[in-house]
Amino acid sequence: MGADDITIAERIRAQLHRFTPTERRAAHSLLANYPVAGLETVAEFARRATVSAPTILRFVGRLGYSNYPEFQRALRDELDKQGQSPLAKSSYGGAEPDGSGPNAAFCGALIDNLQTTFSHISEPEFHTVANLLGDRHRRVGVIGGRMSDALARLFAAHLAVVRPGVMHLDGQPSNWRDLMVDYGPRDIVVVFDIRRYQEDLTALAEIAAGRGATIILLTDQWLSPVSRHARHIFSARIEVPSRWDSMTSLLGIAEALLAAVTEGRWEEASRRIAMIDSFRRLP
Amino acid sequence: MGADDITIAERIRAQLHRFTPTERRAAHSLLANYPVAGLETVAEFARRATVSAPTILRFVGRLGYSNYPEFQRALRDELDKQGQSPLAKSSYGGAEPDGSGPNAAFCGALIDNLQTTFSHISEPEFHTVANLLGDRHRRVGVIGGRMSDALARLFAAHLAVVRPGVMHLDGQPSNWRDLMVDYGPRDIVVVFDIRRYQEDLTALAEIAAGRGATIILLTDQWLSPVSRHARHIFSARIEVPSRWDSMTSLLGIAEALLAAVTEGRWEEASRRIAMIDSFRRLP
DNA sequence: TCGGCTCTGTAATTTGTATTACAGGAATTG
DNA sequence: CAATTCCTGTAATACAAATTACAGAGCCGA
Structure with a gap:
């Protein structure tokens, strides 16, 4: 909760000369x-530093804390904010967390995937897409496959908070196609599709592309x-x-996109969010 | 590192099943x-966990500490031994992928989250849950919050392939409650709920728990x-x-669970999958 | 060298904390 | 279904910790 991002340690180091011996x-x-x-405790701290307890208290007082517990709370907050759980996070060079159970292997694989996935992202393209998605004049349709549709929903739900004109395409395939009537060159279709690709989606994409819509695809390494x-x-x-x-990592990309879009138009987004919140209080 | 290489966190995780609820x-x-x-302090800890102070003391007592200060000292010792001053390290504890764009930071955070999250999982509890979810005689209801419901859907969709009796609870809150009539002591409700927790879900959980159903919660570090x-x-x-x-990491856990459940009953699951595939060819 | 000032520790005080006893209630077992 | 055991929280108590008052020691300038 510190006003400034500067750590307590740094502040101490900076003011060291202003302290008594x-x-x-x-x-x-x-x-x-x-x-x-x-x-x-104050007593232990004092013993460790071979000074008296009151000296410790004067020290923390000079740091700007009105009492010792407040100082400790600040330290704990910092510890909490900090990369979290320094105890849990061991050396970690490549991608193995500590421990060696089956879950450790699973976690390691997830991390490897994330790392590889993000390293393959083109920054310029990423920003181009973020800008496209942030353009409120473009309609955005979002859709996914049998399993990946859950991510599509999640993506659409978030994006819809930030900007208008977002729609998750669900229901019958015939339903989607009908909706494509409304889509034109200024509009966007976001498709999630991974292995065991669905012909439905390809058909939809073809139609949308034919109408000039911009298609953004989130897929696996073998490309839908x-x-x-x-x-x-x-x-x-x-x-x-x-087995699955x-x-x-796909969700990771989606979240990174959402972060960028939201940040890019935070002015308006924050107003929308505030308004949505106010609606909630009505019932 | 230390004299005993086993951390307190690991000891807790190992003995988790021996504790009272x-x-x-x-x-x-x-x-x-x-x-x-x-x-x-004990009081703060108690409030954070929404239990009473004596429960905290009994908890640390069961861990083998004769009083609270002794427990705290052990935590501090561990913190001290651990690679010194985690705060002094750069703000990125461990995991930076190469590159340094904004996405690299995002990716690093995702990785940190995954690592920390998985390191907190109790293996025994994990397997208990996997077995529960694999038990085909138990009905399974899956539900999530406004945003997290997408994960609930995804989870339910996968689980439903592997075993019968899985249902994603959606639609109106009144709808869920009605469904709870069918749930009893043998059944399971899986709840996804993260920050900006919804009262709906708590109410549902209360009802389900009241009927004796086993509730499995996937939440954030502040506990719904x-x-x-x-x-x-x-x-x-x-x-x-x-901003979001x-x-x-929540999805990571869900996928790990799905992996374990599927592996645990692969015999039957594979037959189901084959059959489902055969349905597809019919059109 | 002396007086004033700051610094520092000792000891008393006060505050807040951990602890414990107890009673109600839930869950479990026969 | 009843009796018992085990949990769990409330409230009173005991304890330890932080805080403050004060006095002596060291230091600097005169």
Whole structure:
């Protein structure tokens, strides 16, 4: 909750010269074993620094905290914000979390997938797509396959909060096709399609592309046949030690896109969100 | 590293099944915000886990500590031993993919989340849940919140392929409640609920729990209020550099569960899949 | 060298915390 | 279905911690 992003340690280091000699001992002791010393009791902290308890209190007072618990709370907040759970996160070089159960392998695969997936993203294309999706004058239709349609729903639900004109295409395939009447050169169709590709979707994409709509495809590394008609393609790694394919990296891309779009038009988005919130309070 | 290489977190995870229900809530709360929760006062810890102070004390007692300060000291010792000053490290603890664009940061956050999330999973509990979900005699209802419902759908869709009796609860809240008539002690309700928790879901969980159903909750690190009624809880890290929360790690858990369930009953599952495939060819 | 000032620790006080006893209630077992 | 056991929270208690008042020690300038 710090107003500034500067850590307590850095603040101490910066003001070190303004402390009295014993207070400086306290400061050094704290910096030497950083968060821990400050999380002990005053007495223990004092003993560790070989100063008296009141000196510790004067030290934290000078740092701007009105009492010791407040200081400790600040330290804990920082510890919490910080990359989280330093205990859980071991060295981690490539992609193996600690432990070695079956879940560790699964997690490692997910991480590898994410890393590979993101490293293949073209930044310029990414931003082009983010801008397209942020353009409120373009209608956006979102659709997915049998399993990936859940991601399509999620994507559409978020995007619809940020901007108008977003629609998740569901129901019967004949239904989608009918909706394509409304789509033209200014409009966008986002398609999620991974392995065990569906002919439905390819057919839809063909129709939409024929009408001049821009198709954005999120697929796996082998590329759905929809790619034939897509203007922009994002491919994700989906292989994990499972009978099923993983959609986490695909979701990762979707979330990254949503983050970029939302950030890009936050002015308006925040107003929309506030309004939606106000609706909630009505019932 | 340390004298004993086993961390407190691991010990908790290993013994999770030996705790009473409320103690387990305390354990989950601690694991979800690992060292920090335990460094707060008993009262704060209790409030965070929504249990009473004595429950916290009984929890640490069962872990083998004779009093709370001793437990805290152990946590601090661990924190101290652990590669020193996690706060001093750059803001990125471990996992930066190459490159340094905004997407690299996003990807790094996703990876951190996944890693932390998986490291908090209790293997025994994981397998208990996998077995529960694999039991074809238990009905399974799956539901999610406004945004997380997409994951619920995805989960239900996969699970329904592997075994019978799976249902995604959608439509009006009144609709779900009506369905609860059919649920009893042998049945399971899987709830996805992350920040901006919905009262609907808590109400549903209460009803289901009242009827004796086993509730499995997939939530974020702050634990949805549904946790009050849940028998099994999985908490995921969801913070990313975005206006939205990330659901990738939650999806990761869901996929891991699906992998385990499917593997556990592959004999039958494969037959079902083959049959479903044969249906497709009919048109 | 002396007086004033700041710094520092000791000891008393106060505050807040952990702890424990107990009773109601849920779940379980025969 | 009843009796018992095990949980769980409330409230009172005991304890330990933070805080404050005060006095001596060291330091600087005069």
